[in-house]
Amino acid sequence: MTDAAEALTSHPWHRWGWLVGGVWLVFLLFPILNLLDLQSAPLPRVMGLTLIAAFAVLYGWGFVGVTRSEDGVPNGWRVLAVLTLLAAGTAAFIGIDALGMMPFLISYAMWGFRWPRGLWAASGFAAVAIVAIVAFGRPDSRFYLLPVLLVLGFTALMRVLDAFSARQAELSEVMAVVGERERVARDVHDVLGHSLTAISVKAELASRLIEVDGARAAEELDQVQTLAREALAEIRSTVSGLRATRIEDELEAARVSLTAAGIEADVPADAESVEITHRIVLAWALREATTNVIRHSGASRCVVELGPGRLVVTDDGVGASGAEGNGLRGLRERVSASGGTVTHGPGPGGRGHEVRVTL
Structure with a gap:
């Protein structure tokens, strides 16, 4: 279609x-x-x-x-x-x-x-x-003024409301991006504030113990390394959440990830057909759907289709089995909060699996 x-x-x-x-x-x-x-x-x-x-x-x-x-x-x-x-x-x-x-x-x-x-x-x-x-x-021709003026006034009012709705949707998109960035900023602050404080204290303690108790100093330095790795992992997780708001980045990430997994990737080159108000949600949906294909499908080919308010991810793998996973459940909740729906089931002809997001 x-x-x-x-x-x-x-x-x-x-x-x-x-x-x-x-x-x-x-x-x-x-x-x-x-x-x-x-x-x-x-x-x-x-x-x-x-x-x-x-x-x-x-x-x-x-x-x-x-x-x-x-x-x-x-x-x-x-x-x-x-x-x-x-x-x-x-x-x-x-x-x-x-x-x-x-x-x-x-x-x-x-x-x-x-x-x-x-x-x-x-x-x-x-x-x-x-x-x-x-x-x-003629005198009775003035009757035509009524429908002419009514149609002019009514359609003008509808167009004004339509323009305001479009503007509101654009502002909502901007606010969503701002809110996501603020969330990331808070997460980064919390992660770095806690982790760097702990690292600083332990590093200072280790420097004091080097000449007094070498074994204890080595133990503290090991904990510093562990804290640093954990902080780095949390920062990467937080930043990846920010990147997921750009559907263009997610398209490229999906193409690279699928190819690296040995799956032929049929992914659109750009997201121009997607309405601006839908890009954040569809970016998250694309990320979750392609992750499921890589992890669970055993597919050899995956096709991604994008439209003004839709995303369809189809693979030729083994299809879904068992209960719905946490990833799809979380995606359904996110899409539902945006007024959309998520459906999944057998692909075309009953083969493979298809995830369809409609907004």
Whole structure:
């Protein structure tokens, strides 16, 4: 499955956003009724209905593109330009009543482009609608102002909330990194503060005992060496915890570790497809999953797949057996705290083992 396809299942908006946009197509019934009421030959009606049908299909297709994109739709301006031409063509048959298609143009413009560019485009369409009503409208044409302004206001509010949510997610990521660094700093301080104090005291004692009691001095020096090795191991453990917050480092570490264990490693070269808010959690997940492959799978090949909010690690080994280990249990708790899920079981075709993390 491609990253784009996987993105459709990673969030309710990606899965059902097309329905949110498509359900409103029922309101194209009004320009359709206006066409059917035309007192003219059948050909203009058929042409107008064809234009509206093309408008509906293109709008639906374009809105599916909106739900798949986090940062605007490729060629969005071209789609919007064709939609505008189709609406203008319909206006040639039903006149001011073609403004019933304007809310669709406003909605697509608002969601189809980066903020605030989408706001300016949508506001431009709303301004055109207002000018058309004032200049060419009938008394009852003012009815079109209500849906135009409601759609403009509602979609603008949703985009503002969406922008704030994205900003909050970025700040949360930054705070998580800061918090992790502070934790490491505390751990390093605690380890070094205790260990170096003990080493200093014992080294000083050993220096005093060298000429008085050589055996006792040697014993103290042995304890100094032991304390130094323990402190070094704790420092390395703490620093490795910090490094695990960088998924780029974990990708390289996974590739090197798997290869060193004699396992063919199919690992992505970079983590550009992973959303910034998910990188810390997926880095920990990648570390735990590849460690399990090396230790327990007996595999000859391991494949790592990354997406905007997912990690899949698949191997061709013996598969899982027995109860879930502490590593996977801890990973599940960490991922669950981030609002995600961890599933594991047989790989594709029932062979090997697969660990899937979805955020």
